Structure formats: structure tokens, C-alpha cells
Amino acid sequence: MQKPQKKExxxxxxxxxxxxxxxxxxxxxxxxxxxxFSQISLRIKIFMSKFFKIIIxxxxxxxxxxxxxxxxxxxxSFNCIKAYTPEEKLICFSNEExxxxxxxxxxxxxxxxxxxxLDKDKIQDLQMEQRDWLKKRDIPLDDQYRKKWSSDDxxxxxxxxxxxxxxxxxxxxxxxxxDLESGNNKTEIFDKNAAKKILGQKKLSLQLDENFGSVTIxxxxxxxxxxxxxxxxxxxxxxxxxxxxxxxxxxIFIGEITSKGSYSDKPCVRKGRFTFAITKNRxxxxxxxxxxPCNQYIDYVDIYFDNF
Numbered sequence: 001m002q003k004p005q006k007k008e009x010x011x012x013x014x015x016x017x018x019x020x021x022x023x024x025x026x027x028x029x030x031x032x033x034x035x036x037f038s039q040i041s042l043r044i045k046i047f048m049s050k051f052f053k054i055i056i057x058x059x060x061x062x063x064x065x066x067x068x069x070x071x072x073x074x075x076x077s078f079n080c081i082k083a084y085t086p087e088e089k090l091i092c093f094s095n096e097e098x099x100x101x102x103x104x105x106x107x108x109x110x111x112x113x114x115x116x117x118l119d120k121d122k123i124q125d126l127q128m129e130q131r132d133w134l135k136k137r138d139i140p141l142d143d144q145y146r147k148k149w150s151s152d153d154x155x156x157x158x159x160x161x162x163x164x165x166x167x168x169x170x171x172x173x174x175x176x177x178x179d180l181e182s183g184n185n186k187t188e189i190f191d192k193n194a195a196k197k198i199l200g201q202k203k204l205s206l207q208l209d210e211n212f213g214s215v216t217i218x219x220x221x222x223x224x225x226x227x228x229x230x231x232x233x234x235x236x237x238x239x240x241x242x243x244x245x246x247x248x249x250x251x252i253f254i255g256e257i258t259s260k261g262s263y264s265d266k267p268c269v270r271k272g273r274f275t276f277a278i279t280k281n282r283x284x285x286x287x288x289x290x291x292x293p294c295n296q297y298i299d300y301v302d303i304y305f306d307n308f
Contacts (some may be wrong), residue, residue, distance in 0.1 A: 076091050090153060107164055173271070177271045177272045179272070180255055213228060217243075226253060237301065256269065257270045258270075263297050275287070276288070
């Protein structure tokens, strides 16, 4: 065991000796004694180290800062720094025009809610559905490590996320359609600034119609309540209920939403648990359960930051 160690020590000593001889030869070539040459070499080494640090800092400061999740896009349910699968990478870094991040978040939020509320036998069924969905979610990418994806890949994944989100939405609404009153429940506040921002009489809009209606969000006995209406020549919107929780970029509304767009003759009534979220850099909370269950259209129900 000791012989190899002696060889290593000997080898190191030989290298040190050769290096010393090289320093002496270089010093003689420059007309310096070895000690002076060593001091100059050390100063040059220190200078170059500082120089390269300055260059690196200048490059970092001059390059544009990377976009942060949550600034222009909605953060998904997982940490994008740890994104591994092609689907996770596409959700994190796709064009912000696609709803991939918010859809992933909504799926996770609804799935977690259902896991807490369902009976044991239904929980097992939901878990099986989730596993089956994850298996089928895979995108047929030629190169799973490529940094850019086509619009076809984004459209494929968005359609699949939309489908699973709608299935979970139907389960949540069926489970909560009778929870229209808060009862003994209180509004959970996770962000005080967001809770303060949401109070007041706000502008209300269906289908981006600028003939705004108004919605009043008030607080009573630690419960945030919502009631509002918009009536125009072609559209009608009514909302009433309470808020179960408020977070930085979204809140959970439980109650009734009645809407009639210009595309329909009859109003559509929805009851249950819904999510209003701030997506991109918009100045309003938008209903994320956009698919109108009474027809094939999309409803844009928006509550604006501005007071009415």
C-alpha cells in the first residue's frame, strides 16, 4: 500500500523540480533572477484573474435579463428550473400566447382539490385517470432535447391539457354546485395586498364588451362576497357568490355565473367552484373555466382592477 504512495510523492517532487528549472531558465532569458521572476508572475496571475472577472460581469450586465415566470406568463405547477420531460420544457418555455402554464396550474389545483374532497373509492379512480392521462400526454417530438418547438407541438399539448382540464372542471362543478353559501367557511387570504386590491366596485365585462357592468366585492364576517351584473343590447352577465381563497395572481370563486352572449338566444347558468386569474400582464382577473357548457363557444368573463 505504501509503494504507490511513494511513487506519487516522487512524481510530484520531480514535477516541482522540472518546474523550478523552467522558471530559472525563463528568468535568465529575461535577465531576471528567479525570485523577481516569481513575483512578477504572481502579479500577472492576479491581474488576469481580476481582468477576466470584470469582463464576465460586463457581459452579464450587457445581456438582456431572462424573462421570469409570472411576468407575462402564468407559472405552472412545477419548478421550471427542474423541468425534465419534453412536455415540461414546452410548458415552461413556449410562446406566452399559449395557455400551457395556466392550464397546467389549473389542472394541478383542481386535482389537488378533488383529492381532498372525494370519497376513497373515487380518489382511486381519479388517480388511475391521472396516470393514464400522463401516459397519453407525451408529445411526438423528434428531438426531445431541442430548445424550440413548432406551433403544432404547442397546439397538440394545449388541446390535450384543455381536454383534461375540462374533465376535472366538470368533476369540481358537480361536487361544489351546492356550495353556493359560505356557511361557516372564511375566505383564506394568502396575499394581503391582493386581498386589498380586489375589494370595491369593479368593472365587469363579458366578451371584452366595453359597455361595462359593475361588480361589488365586499367583506363581511371574514368572507369576501361578489355580486354584479352587465346588461347590453346583445349580452347579459350575472355573477353572485363568495371567494374561498385569494392568492397573488388568482382567486377561487364559489357561486353562480349566468351568461348570454350575442351568439346565443338563452342564458347559460353555471354553479360551482371557479378560478379567476391574472394572466400575462393583463389588468383584470379572467374566468379560467372559459368553455360555455351550454354551447361550443368561449366566454371571456373579466373583473377589472379599476373601480367602476
